[in-house]
Amino acid sequence: IYCYRKPKTKRAKRFLEKREPKLNENTKNAMLIKGGNANLTVTEVLKDIYAVKKPFAVLYKRKNITRPFEDQTSLEFFSKKSDCSLFLFGSHNKKRPNNLIIGRMFDYHVLDMIELGIEKFVSLKDVKNSKCPEGTKPMLIFAGDMFDVNEEYRRLKSLLIDFFRGPTVPSIRLAGLEYVLHFTAVDGKIYMRSYKVLLKKSGCKIPRIELEEMGPSLDLVMRRTHLASDDLYKLSLKQPKALKPKKKKNISHDVFGTTYGRIHMQKQDLSKLQTRKMKGLKKRPAEKSAEDGGAAPKKSKSA
Amino acid sequence: LVARLPEPTFRLPREKPPPRPRPPTRWEQFARLKGIRRRKKTSLVWDEQAKEWRRRWGYRRAGGDPSRAWLAEVPAGADPEEDQFARLRREKRERVARNELNRLRNLARAHRAGSAVPAAPLHPTGHQDRDELRRVARVARVSTASLGRFQPRLPKEPAEPPSRSGGKKRRFDPLLGNLAAERSRQLELLRDMGSKKPVLDITRAVNKQLRQEEAEAAAANKGKKQSKRGKRGRRQQRPGRSGKKSGARRQQQQQKPAVGG
Numbered sequence: 001i002y003c004y005r006k007p008k009t010k011r012a013k014r015f016l017e018k019r020e021p022k023l024n025e026n027t028k029n030a031m032l033i034k035g036g037n038a039n040l041t042v043t044e045v046l047k048d049i050y051a052v053k054k055p056f057a058v059l060y061k062r063k064n065i066t067r068p069f070e071d072q073t074s075l076e077f078f079s080k081k082s083d084c085s086l087f088l089f090g091s092h093n094k095k096r097p098n099n100l101i102i103g104r105m106f107d108y109h110v111l112d113m114i115e116l117g118i119e120k121f122v123s124l125k126d127v128k129n130s131k132c133p134e135g136t137k138p139m140l141i142f143a144g145d146m147f148d149v150n151e152e153y154r155r156l157k158s159l160l161i162d163f164f165r166g167p168t169v170p171s172i173r174l175a176g177l178e179y180v181l182h183f184t185a186v187d188g189k190i191y192m193r194s195y196k197v198l199l200k201k202s203g204c205k206i207p208r209i210e211l212e213e214m215g216p217s218l219d220l221v222m223r224r225t226h227l228a229s230d231d232l233y234k235l236s237l238k239q240p241k242a243l244k245p246k247k248k249k250n251i252s253h254d255v256f257g258t259t260y261g262r263i264h265m266q267k268q269d270l271s272k273l274q275t276r277k278m279k280g281l282k283k284r285p286a287e288k289s290a291e292d293g294g295a296a297p298k299k300s301k302s303a
Numbered sequence: 304l305v306a307r308l309p310e311p312t313f314r315l316p317r318e319k320p321p322p323r324p325r326p327p328t329r330w331e332q333f334a335r336l337k338g339i340r341r342r343k344k345t346s347l348v349w350d351e352q353a354k355e356w357r358r359r360w361g362y363r364r365a366g367g368d369p370s371r372a373w374l375a376e377v378p379a380g381a382d383p384e385e386d387q388f389a390r391l392r393r394e395k396r397e398r399v400a401r402n403e404l405n406r407l408r409n410l411a412r413a414h415r416a417g418s419a420v421p422a423a424p425l426h427p428t429g430h431q432d433r434d435e436l437r438r439v440a441r442v443a444r445v446s447t448a449s450l451g452r453f454q455p456r457l458p459k460e461p462a463e464p465p466s467r468s469g470g471k472k473r474r475f476d477p478l479l480g481n482l483a484a485e486r487s488r489q490l491e492l493l494r495d496m497g498s499k500k501p502v503l504d505i506t507r508a509v510n511k512q513l514r515q516e517e518a519e520a521a522a523a524n525k526g527k528k529q530s531k532r533g534k535r536g537r538r539q540q541r542p543g544r545s546g547k548k549s550g551a552r553r554q555q556q557q558q559k560p561a562v563g564g
Contacts, residue, residue, distance in 0.1 A: 006406070021319040028318055085318040107319050109429050162315050171307045236316035245310070 019083050023242055027167040028104075029084040030057040033075075035091025036065035041098050042090035044123050048216040049088060051124060052194075054134040056166065058082050068101050069226060072110045080108045086163050096223060104162055106228075106236040113226040114156050116190070120219040129214045132196055136179045137166040139197075144185035152225050153185055175199070180211060192218040326416045328409040 007013040018026065030053055032046045050059040066074040068089050075087060085108075089101040096117065103113035124131065140161055147157045164181055180195040194215030202208035228236070250262040327335065334340075347356040348365040357365040375387035418435060431439075441463075445451040456462065495502055 021322045023322065025318050104316070105318070106316060107428065111316060158313075158315060161313065165315075168311070169308065171305050174304045174306050233316065235320070237314050238321065239314075239317070240321035 023240060027056050028086050028162060028165075029082070030086035030088060030163060031078055031082055031084040032057060032059045033078070033087060033089045034060065034063045035089060035099075036063060037092055038063060038090050039092040039098070041118060041121055042092055042100065045100065045118060045121055045216070045218065046088065046090050048124050051134070052138070052216070053164070053166075058084060068103070068110075068113060069115070069224060075103075075110060076105070076108055079105050088163075099223070100220070102159055102163065103226075104159060106232070110226070111228045111232070111236060112155055112159055114152070114159060115223040115225065116220040117223050118218060119189070119221060120217075122217045124215055127214055127217075129196065129212055131214055132178045135166075136176065137169070137172065138164055138179040138181045138194075139177060140164060141180065141182045142185075143182065146185035147183075152222065152227065155225075155227050156190070156222070157183075179215075188221065190220040190222065192216075192220065323417050325413045328412075329405070 050057050085105045091099045098118040100116045146153045182193045184191045195211040196214040198210040199207040252260045348359050350357040350365040444454050
């Protein structure tokens with residue numbers, strides 16, 4: 001921990017250790033901020049997204065009069081104080097109504113920022129269905145070839161995955177896969193829909209899946225963007241070498257999932273090979289002496 | 304019913320840059336050199352007086368509370384008028400101060416080592432201090448074919464002061480200086496050129512070179528076999544390794560590289 005003052009309590013030390021750069025990082029936290037004049041729609045959107053991202057988000061209650069695209073220092077200050085690397089800033093004015101700026105940070109500096117306009121919004125409480133428990137890890141689906149073709153849309157996809165991913169886990173309980181977030185990019189608009197997965201009884205072991213609309217649904221249109229330069233983005237993607245999985249030698253996998261191993265043998269003398277013993281094929285002493293042709297008969301003991 | 308998720312393939316940017324390995328502290332370097340390893344200490348110590356297991360330090364420690372010590376013996380050879388309690392308190396304060404100083408020095412060394420990135424492309428992080436930026440600007444100016452001599456300066460940038468040392472090879476004596484020294488130097492040169500005896504003693508030079516090569520080979524071997532040897536091996540192998548004289552001699556040897564005229 002590089003700080004001039006050593007932490008005096010164990011609690012302070014743990015607090016600082018949680019925030020320092022690590023090999024395996026913590027789950028990214030998001031901060032949801034209201035701008036100078038944020039209307040009801042924008043506030044509702046922020047509250048709903050807070051509900052979706054519940055333990056890993058901070059909702060700021062007061063309005064903060066900043067313009068993220070002009071001056072990023074205020075956002076960086078908040079990010080440093082609350083240790084959040086994702087942010088969602090909502091504001092409203094005549095030129096940009098129902099504005100939402102989604103962004104992420106690298107090393108407490110703004111990496112990417114994309115401004116989206118909300119065209120239509122259906123909130124959680126408007127849809128009268130059963131909801132998922134808080135903290136459910138969602139499944140993300142991206143539809144539309146714009147997400148692969150257009151550079152800005154590709155960054156937006158990466159941003160949305162980062163935002164809604166939740167904690168990274170090695171294994172997941174199948175009954176807990178309840179929440180689906182579906183993003184479609186078509187006609188220059190981005191539609192976000194959330195569904196709850198209902199597992200219905202079917203004849204076989206695999207249950208029948210039914211999707212029921214629930215939760216916030218947004219119709220967004222992309223406005224301004226502030227994307228990081230290529231080399232800064234590459235720098236942020238860089239993973240330390242220690243995280244690379246160790247490659248086991250002499251083991252290979254093929255496409256079908258079969259594992260192949262290689263064994264290295266030394267040179268073998270095939271004449272001295274130890275094979276199965278078949279007792280019936282063993283040479284009897286009489287046969288052996290006949291083969292030798294009396295070349296070396298047994299020496300009889302002479303008295 | 305639990306499913307194992309496959310390894311993630313989609314690369315997402317990190318939150319913070321990966322942690323840099325911090326350079327070893329002075330003690331850690333010394334311990335590695337000597338082969339000293341950490342010994343895990345027990346958390347409880349047997350207190351003979353209280354006849355129970357007590358902590359090693361902290362609340363109700365094994366040796367009794369040091370702030371309540373009512374007896375401080377005057378050590379042999381100390382001034383009998385001196386206040387021993389004051390001396391103990393002063394020494395503790397000095398120890399704490401020295402520890403803190405060493406910790407700060409280690410931190411500063413680590414910070415300096417971390418930011419001395421010589422040739423990596425210098426990406427602006429936004430929070431570099433003025434000295435770093437100045438250093439970076441100087442490196443950028445000097446990385447031209449004419450080593451920055453004809454590089455235009457910004458309107459308010461101060462002119463670089465001509466460094467008096469100018470590096471080892473760019474040091475020149477003033478033209479009209481010490482006339483006596485110049486005269487003696489020229490006469491000595493003439494004398495060496497005229498004499499029959501060679502200036503370079505071949506045998507001495509060759510011996511020096513051989514010794515240097517042996518030292519390098521020994522250092523390379525020591526690096527490989529470090530884990531196997533221990534304190535004993537280290538002590539036996541290099542008797543005068545970290546002495547001042549041998550270090551200086553080694554430095555001098557390295558400064559004169561190609562001895563084989």
